[in-house]
Amino acid sequence: MAASLHRVLRPWGGAVAQWPDSGSDSVLALLKAIATEKDMAEASGRLIRGGLAGAGDWTHQYANAGNTASSGDELVGSPLNVLWYGEPSTATQTDRHHKVPAPLILEGRAYLQQEEVVKPGRKRGHTYQGRVTRNYVACIDVFNGSQYWRREIPGAYRIRLSYGVSNLALNHQGLFVAAGAACHQLDRFTGETLRTFTIPPAAVEEGHLWGYVAVADGTVIGSVSKQNVTEWLAPEQAPFSNAVFACDLASGEFLWTHQGVNIRKNTIAVSNGKIFFADAGELTEEKLENQRVGYAYISRD
Numbered sequence: 310m311a312a313s314l315h316r317v318l319r320p321w322g323g324a325v326a327q328w329p330d331s332g333s334d335s336v337l338a339l340l341k342a343i344a345t346e347k348d349m350a351e352a353s354g355r356l357i358r359g360g361l362a363g364a365g366d367w368t369h370q371y372a373n374a375g376n377t378a379s380s381g382d383e384l385v386g387s388p389l390n391v392l393w394y395g396e397p398s399t400a401t402q403t404d405r406h407h408k409v410p411a412p413l414i415l416e417g418r419a420y421l422q423q424e425e426v427v428k429p430g431r432k433r434g435h436t437y438q439g440r441v442t443r444n445y446v447a448c449i450d451v452f453n454g455s456q457y458w459r460r461e462i463p464g465a466y467r468i469r470l471s472y473g474v475s476n477l478a479l480n481h482q483g484l485f486v487a488a489g490a491a492c493h494q495l496d497r498f499t500g501e502t503l504r505t506f507t508i509p510p511a512a513v514e515e516g517h518l519w520g521y522v523a524v525a526d527g528t529v530i531g532s533v534s535k536q537n538v539t540e541w542l543a544p545e546q547a548p549f550s551n552a553v554f555a556c557d558l559a560s561g562e563f564l565w566t567h568q569g570v571n572i573r574k575n576t577i578a579v580s581n582g583k584i585f586f587a588d589a590g591e592l593t594e595e596k597l598e599n600q601r602v603g604y605a606y607i608s609r610d
């Protein structure tokens with residue numbers, strides 16, 4: 310019985326408690342006997358299940374700031390089965406055909422973009438169209454689908470990642486959401502704003518926006534987007550930034566800015582204390598034509 314009860318407890322926080330005057334402590338005693346190193350027994354008579362040893366995380370669009378597309382997970386394998394189904398429904402999820410940012414996962418919680426749809430209906434004999442409210446960011450439990458929080462952040466809606474980049478990044482210090490000219494650091498347990506970073510002041514004055522975002526080595530790394538990446542833009546313009554910069558995670562102060570020309574946002578990667586990216590330089594007609602037919606033109610200058 311104890312083994313079965315332990316198995317169904319949600320990792321990273323699932324708790325079991327015994328009624329105070331039940332007259333028996335055998336269940337908790339058995340649970341404590343089989344508890345793993347990451348399980349924590351509390352004096353209040355509860356046992357809270359800890360994390361899963363060997364579980365991987367997915368903290369950036371391609372797994373991590375280095376774009377390895379590998380989480381390092383040691384647990385998942387065949388055969389795969391359905392763990393749960395139900396809420397949150399697909400009605401709150403942005404259509405995947407719009408190429409939305411990937412959900413980010415850390416310690417059993419998933420962070421993702423959402424929207425709210427008011428269904429079409431009839432009023433006074435007239436049919437009216439449904440209304441879609443976007444710019445939502447939410448946190449759900451990956452083990453049972455429970456939604457911990459959801460909040461609306463103007464400018465957080467981002468799609469068409471075949472041209473641009475995700476506006477979400479994650480670490481133990483919070484969820485980072487790029488929206489407009491700012492990046493909001495949210496408490497990953499409550500969704501409350503902890504700090505707001507901005508792009509360099511000169512770029513703000515010129516009407517630019519925050520494009521790429523990553524968090525690594527105690528820094529928040531971003532790029533200055535030359536145009537509004539939330540709109541349907543010509544492919545020769547949407548993928549580029551003209552600068553990359555870094556802010557100190559603890560203080561929010563700017564650390565450095567690298568001025569470029571046409572930095573391809575989806576080439577930016579951070580690993581081992583270094584940042585890598587490709588700058589296409591000035592966009593000649595030849596380069597623009599190569600972009601239109603699907604080739605990435607990288608300057609050799």
